[in-house]
Amino acid sequence: MELFTESLSLDDIANMELETLGSFLQEKGKGRFRDPEKLAKTIKKAIRDSYRLGKVMQDSVDIVLATYARLVQTLKKQIKELEKGIEALFVILPEAQCLRSVPGIGPVYAAGIIAEIGQIERFETQAQLAKYAGLYWKKSQSGDFESERTPRVKTGNQYLRYYLVEAANSVQRNEPIYREFYLKKYKEVPKYKHKRALVMTARKLVRLVDVLLRNHQLYTSERSV
Template identity: 90%
Template sequence: MKLFVGIDVSSKNLDVCFLDSEDTRLKEETLSNDLYGANQIKEAILTYNGQFHYEKIVVGMESTSVYSFHPSTLLDNDKDLQRIGVEVVVQNPKAIHRFKGLFEEDKTDRIDAFRIADFLRFGRYNKTIIKEEKYVALQRLTRSRYQVIQQMTECKQHFLENLYYKCNTLSNDVDTSIFGAAMMELFVDTLSLDDIANMELEELAFFLQGKGKGRFRDPEKLAKTIQKAIRDSYRLGKVVQHSVDMVLATYARLVQTLKKQIKELDKGIKALFVILPEAECLLSVPGIGPVYAAGIIAEIGQIERFETEAQLAKYAGLYWKRSQSGDFESERTPRVKTGNQYLRYYLVEAANSVKRNEPVYHEFYLKKYKEVPKYKHKRALVMTARKLVRLVDVLLRNRQLYTSERSV
């Protein structure tokens, strides 16, 4: 006989259902989502196992962001439960939701717990391995970096939108980054557009070179371009101008702050990443640095969690559905919209970097780029990321360094 324990997790409660392989509900209760509640589940499992001596015990719950982390980790790491071979699995909520849809019944936490246990009883669940602590620690940093990057992108978009009000021709004429220190200080300073346009060319060039720390090759040419763009731009009224200047200054400070935070996170990622044994495997790939490699490994965890590279690709959302019926085979295979968005982000960004450094991946990207008339870059980059998944799987699974295909 087998025992299946379904847990419906929320921020405050753990609704638990103990179900045996003969579809008998042994116990249903609601416990607090804390150390005391999780230990009560443990004691109940040990008690039932002492009575019936189960050949297999599976504890399952949905992956509910931070809420399922503590109970799943505690139950998986418990020595007493490990001694009797308890298996702890964390399932994709969509799989559980589709299973629940087969039954016409109410939606309550207690019913959800029963259906999770019932889902486990059918044995179609993924045999997940809970991530070790070092991967979870790294994941906190890499996911935070991703979120800060998204915030900075949004801030830059708002900055450019308001900059267009102030100087609508600037982004078209100037061939340097608007978000460099020199350019941002120039347009959020107390100087008006007319003040900048009327400055001596040498004075403006000196200002730019000073703020840019001597990085401009031809500061006078840049100064000319900026002054021309200002002369060609529309002028705002004083009231609107004042509001736009305040907004620009706000977003400029936000962008600078977020840049500093990203650098701090990068330092933390590198310090933690170097202690992982898989680090050298991905760093050996041309174009993959510590940040991208850390993001990929943090989301994958132990590669043994995935039986094949196809499962890994599906987990990342780099999977295309096949549609076949009888003799018909659809040529349209849309990519699924599910999967781990963080892993997909780091794989796609890493693929974009690898294709610039590795000829084999560059040729593959160009081949896919030429296959379709629309969305060429986006499609080719995602296909290249899917190819990269195979490489990542081999390197991590075999603990080996990358060797260029051509050199072989």
């Protein structure tokens, strides 16, 4: 990002001494690069092998790239500020502690889920909550035959579904019970493995969210019980 935003042209970078460029990378990278000189060599080689544009075109490209780089930096700062604001408002809600007790659910996912659900008492059952989120499947049957392939409905609250699916992906990486369930569903089909397994895991998560919010309780892993 610093290479884009600094007033350095490609020629300036290509003509820099290897040690100087390595020191620049190490400084801007705050010491995170394991081998800054090797990275410097890679960058200089990329510049040498790149197709050179005319002066006018090159200046225009540099300006556009620098503008986008600064925009990305600005948006990152705004995201951090928004997350701080969400967390400050969120801690006063009793439901917050219920969802954050689940491994993998942080303040953003928990806040999103609670904001979209509102009062859990609006839903009589967890099945209604799942339907509201669009995490349910229509039965396809004719007479005594019932198809094994039942497509998910395309309706429901897309924002709640997004938060549940993203939270499910985080939970299955942190909670063994959900990891086992995810892998089981992953192996059941030859196509769209991850997408299907993740949606099924999100459906399982709906049951947990419903219980925690309805009973105002903290999560306890089944294995620890």
